[in-house]
Amino acid sequence: MKDLLPQDGVAGTAVLSVGQLARSVRELLERRYPLLWVAGEISNLRPASSGHLYFVLKDEQAQVDCVMFRGRAAHLDWEPRDGLQVEARALVTLYEPRGRFQLNVEAMRRAGVGQLYERFLRLKDKLEREGLFAPQAKRAAPAHPRRIGVVTSLQAAALRDVLTTLARRNPSIPVIVYPVPVQGEGAGEKIARMLALAARRAECDVLLLVRGGGSIEDLWAFNEEAVARAIRACGIPVVVGVGHETDTTIADFAADCRAPTPTAAAELVSPSRAELLGRVLQLAARASRDVQRRLQYAMQRIDALARRLVHPADRMRVSRQLLVQLSARLASAAGRRLDGFGARLALARASLQGLDPGAVLARGYSITRDASGVVLRDATRVRVGETLTTTLASGWVQSEALRKGHDPSR
Structure with missing residues (x-):
C-alpha cells in the first residue's frame, strides 16, 4: 500500500479504488493515533437494540462520531446521557463502508455536566x-x-x-x-x-x-x-x-x-376502534344473555302462577265440597254436644229428684210444722196441747200434741 501513496508531495501514478483509499486512511489514522483520551460533551446518544452505543462527542470547535460496542459499554457503572461532559479512551479510525471518521471508544468516564444539561437540571429543580x-x-x-x-x-x-x-x-x-x-x-x-x-x-x-x-x-x-x-x-x-x-x-x-x-x-x-367495536359486541352479547335470562325467568314464573291458577267452576266445586264437609262436621259436633248436654241434664234431674222432699215423703216420711209453720226437728220445741200440721206424701193432717219425750219407741 505504501507504494501506492504519493511520495514527497508528487502525485502518484497508481490509481486507487475507493476501498483501497479508505483502508489506507484508516491504517494511517490508527498508526498515527494509538489509544488516547478525548474530552468532550455527549450529544445525540442513540443506544441500539444490540447494546452498542452511538453518539457524538463535541466541544465548542468541532464534533466527531463515536461508537462504543456492547462488550465495552457493559462495563460502564453509570448511564451515559446527552449533555454529560466525558473523557473517552478511544481509537481514532475510519468507518470504511461509509468513509466516516469516528472514534471507537474503549472506555469512558464522566468529566462533569455539560452546560446545557446543567441548565436543564437547574430549571428542573426550580420548577x-x-x-x-x-x-x-x-x-x-x-x-x-x-x-x-x-x-x-x-x-x-x-x-x-x-x-x-x-x-x-x-x-x-x-x-x-x-x-x-x-x-x-x-x-x-x-x-x-x-x-x-x-x-x-x-x-x-x-x-x-x-x-x-x-x-x-x-x-x-x-x-x-x-x-x-x-x-x-x-x-x-x-x-x-x-x-x-x-x-x-x-x-x-x-x-x-x-x-x-x-x-x-x-x-x-x-x-382503538377495533377494541371499541369488540367491547360493544361483548356488551351486546351480555345484554342479550341478560334479556334472554330474564325472559326465561318470567316464563318460569308464569308457569308457576298458571299452576296455581284455578278455574272459577273448579274453585266453586271445591268450595261446595268443603262446605258439605264442614256442614257434616258441624252437624256431628252439634249432635255430640247435644247428647252430652242431655246426659248431664238427666244426671242433674236424677240428682234433683233425690233431693225432692216429695220423694222422701213418698218413701213414708212426713214433715211436721208447729202453729207458726216452722219445721219441727226436736220434741223440746213442742208445747203440750199445741196444734201441729203434718205433711204426708199425699195430703196433710192436723193434730194436737198430748205429750212429748225423747224415746223413739213410744
Whole structure:
C-alpha cells in the first residue's frame, strides 16, 4: 500500500479504488493515533437494540462520531446521557463502508455536566420546588376524546406518525393541527403561545405536543421554562411525546401525561376502534344473555302462577265440597254436644229428684210444722196441747200434741 501513496508531495501514478483509499486512511489514522483520551460533551446518544452505543462527542470547535460496542459499554457503572461532559479512551479510525471518521471508544468516564444539561437540571429543580410537577396537579387524558389537537411543526416527521396512528386506530376522531416551529431560535416562546391559543379556542378534549428525536440542542425548545408553564396553564390536558424513549425534557415533567414517542402519544389518547367495536359486541352479547335470562325467568314464573291458577267452576266445586264437609262436621259436633248436654241434664234431674222432699215423703216420711209453720226437728220445741200440721206424701193432717219425750219407741 505504501507504494501506492504519493511520495514527497508528487502525485502518484497508481490509481486507487475507493476501498483501497479508505483502508489506507484508516491504517494511517490508527498508526498515527494509538489509544488516547478525548474530552468532550455527549450529544445525540442513540443506544441500539444490540447494546452498542452511538453518539457524538463535541466541544465548542468541532464534533466527531463515536461508537462504543456492547462488550465495552457493559462495563460502564453509570448511564451515559446527552449533555454529560466525558473523557473517552478511544481509537481514532475510519468507518470504511461509509468513509466516516469516528472514534471507537474503549472506555469512558464522566468529566462533569455539560452546560446545557446543567441548565436543564437547574430549571428542573426550580420548577419542581414550585410544585409545577406535582402528581396531584396532573389531569388524566379523556378515555374517549371527541376531538384531538396536535401541536407540532407541519414539516415534522412526528406529525405524519401521529396522523397515521390516529387514522389507523380511530379514523372517526377529528384532528386539529396547531402548527408551530419545534426547533430553533424562539421556538420555545412560539410553542408556549400556541398552547395558550389552543386553550383559548377550546376546540379539543386533549392536546398532543410532539416532536421527533434529536440531540439535546435540537430538543432544547422543550426545555424552556415558558413551555413548561404554558403546559400547566393550559385548560386542556396535554400529552407530551418528544424524541425517543431515552429523551427526557422539562416538558415531559410538566405534562399531564408523558409518552416515550409521538406514536405512543397518539396511541395513548386514541381508543382503538377495533377494541371499541369488540367491547360493544361483548356488551351486546351480555345484554342479550341478560334479556334472554330474564325472559326465561318470567316464563318460569308464569308457569308457576298458571299452576296455581284455578278455574272459577273448579274453585266453586271445591268450595261446595268443603262446605258439605264442614256442614257434616258441624252437624256431628252439634249432635255430640247435644247428647252430652242431655246426659248431664238427666244426671242433674236424677240428682234433683233425690233431693225432692216429695220423694222422701213418698218413701213414708212426713214433715211436721208447729202453729207458726216452722219445721219441727226436736220434741223440746213442742208445747203440750199445741196444734201441729203434718205433711204426708199425699195430703196433710192436723193434730194436737198430748205429750212429748225423747224415746223413739213410744
